[in-house]
Amino acid sequence: MIRTRSLLFRYNSEKEIAFTDLDITSGDQFLLLGESGSGKTTLLHLLGGLLKNQKGTIEVNGTSITNLSEHELDRFRGKHYGFIFQRNHLLAALTVEQNLLMAPYLAGLNQDKARVEEVLEQLGIAEQKKRRIQELSLGQAQRVAIARAVLNKPSVILADEPTSALDDKNCDRVSELLVSVAQQNQATLIIATHDQRLKNRIHNLIQL
Amino acid sequence: MNLFALIFAYLKARPLNTLLNILLLSLGIAMITILLLFSNQLQQKIADNTKGIDLVVGAKGSPLQLILCNVFHIDFPTGNIKLQEADRLAKHRLVKNAIPMALGDSYQNYRIVGTTHAYTELYKGELASGDLWLADMEVTIGATVARMLNLKLGDTFASAHGLSEAGHAHEEHPFVVKGILKPTFSVLDNLILTNVSSIWLVHEHNEDEHEIIKPDSLHASVLVPTAFASDSTRELTALLLKYRNPIAAIQLPRYINSQTNMQAASPSFEAARLFSILGVGIDALTGFAYVLIFISALSIFIALYNSLKERKYDLAIMRSMGASRSKLLWATQLEGVVLTFCGSVLGVALGHVVLFLFTTLVTESQTAGVNAFVFYVEELYLLMGSVVLGIICSLIPSWQAYRTDIHKVLAGN
Numbered sequence: 333m334i335r336t337r338s339l340l341f342r343y344n345s346e347k348e349i350a351f352t353d354l355d356i357t358s359g360d361q362f363l364l365l366g367e368s369g370s371g372k373t374t375l376l377h378l379l380g381g382l383l384k385n386q387k388g389t390i391e392v393n394g395t396s397i398t399n400l401s402e403h404e405l406d407r408f409r410g411k412h413y414g415f416i417f418q419r420n421h422l423l424a425a426l427t428v429e430q431n432l433l434m435a436p437y438l439a440g441l442n443q444d445k446a447r448v449e450e451v452l453e454q455l456g457i458a459e460q461k462k463r464r465i466q467e468l469s470l471g472q473a474q475r476v477a478i479a480r481a482v483l484n485k486p487s488v489i490l491a492d493e494p495t496s497a498l499d500d501k502n503c504d505r506v507s508e509l510l511v512s513v514a515q516q517n518q519a520t521l522i523i524a525t526h527d528q529r530l531k532n533r534i535h536n537l538i539q540l
Numbered sequence: 541m542n543l544f545a546l547i548f549a550y551l552k553a554r555p556l557n558t559l560l561n562i563l564l565l566s567l568g569i570a571m572i573t574i575l576l577l578f579s580n581q582l583q584q585k586i587a588d589n590t591k592g593i594d595l596v597v598g599a600k601g602s603p604l605q606l607i608l609c610n611v612f613h614i615d616f617p618t619g620n621i622k623l624q625e626a627d628r629l630a631k632h633r634l635v636k637n638a639i640p641m642a643l644g645d646s647y648q649n650y651r652i653v654g655t656t657h658a659y660t661e662l663y664k665g666e667l668a669s670g671d672l673w674l675a676d677m678e679v680t681i682g683a684t685v686a687r688m689l690n691l692k693l694g695d696t697f698a699s700a701h702g703l704s705e706a707g708h709a710h711e712e713h714p715f716v717v718k719g720i721l722k723p724t725f726s727v728l729d730n731l732i733l734t735n736v737s738s739i740w741l742v743h744e745h746n747e748d749e750h751e752i753i754k755p756d757s758l759h760a761s762v763l764v765p766t767a768f769a770s771d772s773t774r775e776l777t778a779l780l781l782k783y784r785n786p787i788a789a790i791q792l793p794r795y796i797n798s799q800t801n802m803q804a805a806s807p808s809f810e811a812a813r814l815f816s817i818l819g820v821g822i823d824a825l826t827g828f829a830y831v832l833i834f835i836s837a838l839s840i841f842i843a844l845y846n847s848l849k850e851r852k853y854d855l856a857i858m859r860s861m862g863a864s865r866s867k868l869l870w871a872t873q874l875e876g877v878v879l880t881f882c883g884s885v886l887g888v889a890l891g892h893v894v895l896f897l898f899t900t901l902v903t904e905s906q907t908a909g910v911n912a913f914v915f916y917v918e919e920l921y922l923l924m925g926s927v928v929l930g931i932i933c934s935l936i937p938s939w940q941a942y943r944t945d946i947h948k949v950l951a952g953n
Contacts, residue, residue, distance in 0.1 A: 373951045382860060383947040403864050410862015417950060421857040425553035426546070433541040439862040443541065480861075492950075 339388035364524040366540030372524040380490045381405045410439030414481030418493035420473040422465045429461045435483045451479045471502035491523040507533050547875045561840045562883045568832030569887025581910050590807035592662045598778035603805035610778040611807050621802050623774035627761045634788035639780040640763040642739040645699040650685045652732045654739035663728040670719030676738045680719035684729040713742045736764045844937040856949035868941040876934025884926030
């Protein structure tokens, strides 16, 4: 469950954005829509604890993340969130499997190879397990990024423009996977995007 | 996954860069290792070989040459001294004992030394087989001589005049091997030992087969009992002296240098002087090695600094997955340390291997007795120092990693 109250972020002395209060129940799926510069990424980063120094409060699963210290926030992120970005941001030096195992390692959780297998299976890329990131296609790489985001069974998945670099076919594929994988893991899914193609799949909208 | 697997993957991702950095550092470390092994063992050798010899007395000339010739058996003799004079000195009240040295001949580049059994005792020489020389033309050979020339008990050989192979051979007076010494790791290993009169015998041209008259004990020389103390024709190359008391150290050299035709030189003093001359070269090479290490450290720093720029997304994404700032800091530090540690381990190994190849391939170096497989505690300091170097190289990059602004990087501006 995510709840925000009177959230306001000040970029500099001239520009600030006030966000409407959000009440998102667990398992919901939302699209965060808006023009570029409307603060989609800022809100997503605030919700994900990637950005601090805002006014107002954010509560995630009963924890007020605005009150956490930097280190506590790192740990909280590792246990409760999965992130997906426009670019896949996979660690190019590692194989697919190693990339996925980084998620439990960095979150301080048990590194379960069977879980890696399971998630890769769900996303239809199990045969890519031992391959290096450079050898993957764009669509495959984005699916690996999704696998990494859901591996720890996070309660919240935050995606920032996950499909805007993909063609229609891959966009369809990735968004379908994102929705179904979030459902399978009972995670709250929030996608910040200006990609209108996603509206067909997710109907809850937050307009900025 | 763990930190080491991650770092290993990063290093493997740019193999040439990693290889270059490790090689560069290992060259510097190898150089220091070689110098360390060489100078430590040389110093040890010098100390071992000069032990028990307080003063060397020989013909006037260069004191360093006198020491090099009669203690280390490297240089040529400064000339000869009269047995008569040497004998007088041996009986001096400040002299505890005196060992005569008669040089001049060699066999296959190994020196034949006419001396007394006291000389083998000086280096604690023990017999591996046979006996010490007793009669004229009998020799006892050092372990290296026996091994290199493949000489066995009862073998005979003719010596060559001079201390190099080219000398004219004294074929009419063959030597016979009576004994072989165990290795002592001193100059003894490289010498062929006999009595003084054998050396004289070889050099006598038998024009007049004069009858040998043995002196009675009253008139015999203390140094060479078979010769007359008053014999003014007999000569020695040098005398190795041991002082009776500390006063001798002050009085004896001054007395010899000013009151006799001979000169006295202290092995420890001359060895120290020699080492200070060598030291300039060693210092220059060490300086060069440190320049190499500095450059490699700079190279490692640049590599880390650049790769950190490429990895800013990696760092940000790792933070988003729960890595703390300090974990990224340690990861970067560890990467630098792994590089420098690998470099120094390889360098130390390289140093030993190069020295081993050098000592096996260059025969001259074998007589210097440098062993490539001796390890010093300083090498451990080198390894520890390399860890510190790694930390220093990665200070700035790891601070960058620590300060990564995840929001800015992931928002893409």
